[in-house]
Structures are given as C-alpha cells and as structure tokens.
Amino acid sequence: MDRTIITVVGKDCVGIIAKVCTYLAENEVNILDISQTIVQGFFNMMMVVDANACKKSFTEFATELEALGREIGVVIKAQHENIFDSMHRI
Helix, strand or coil, rough: CEEEEEEEEEEECCCCHHHHHHHHHHCCCEEEEEEEECCCCCEEEEEECCCCCCCCCCCCCCHHHHHHHHCCCCEEEEEHHHHHHCCCCC
C-alpha cells in the first residue's frame, strides 16, 4: 500500500476539511486515519491516506494539495509515510 501522510496547518476557517476531503475523493485517495484539532484559532490536521488508486504522480498530487492550501489559506504538505517516519524518528 502506498501510504501518504498529509498535514494541514493554518488559521481556522469554514470548509478546510471539506475542501481537502473533496480533492482526495476526486482523486480516488482513501482516508485511513484522520486527526484534527483547533487550538486558539489555529487548525491542525494529520491524515494517513492510501493513494494507490490515484492516477496522478506523487509529485503532481503533492503540488496540487499545496496549491489548494494556498487557495484556502493553509499549508498542506504530503509526504510518503517512510519519509515522514524517517524525519520524525528520535
């Protein structure tokens, strides 16, 4: 399985989850796990997704998510699970 970690961070506003999830659904990306919180007006979400059925390259997928983030005023990053794990290993 091609698992990807998606993080979304920024000022909270209406529709962040809806817009991200709509993009994922349109690209046949399945959400395996999701966690989100809002702390003093700042939105933070982490998703583990299965991108096996996505027809786009990982680079195109990640770039489009970043562009979506700019549109809605948040920062969206997508990383392969193994890279994310390596970066966050203590």
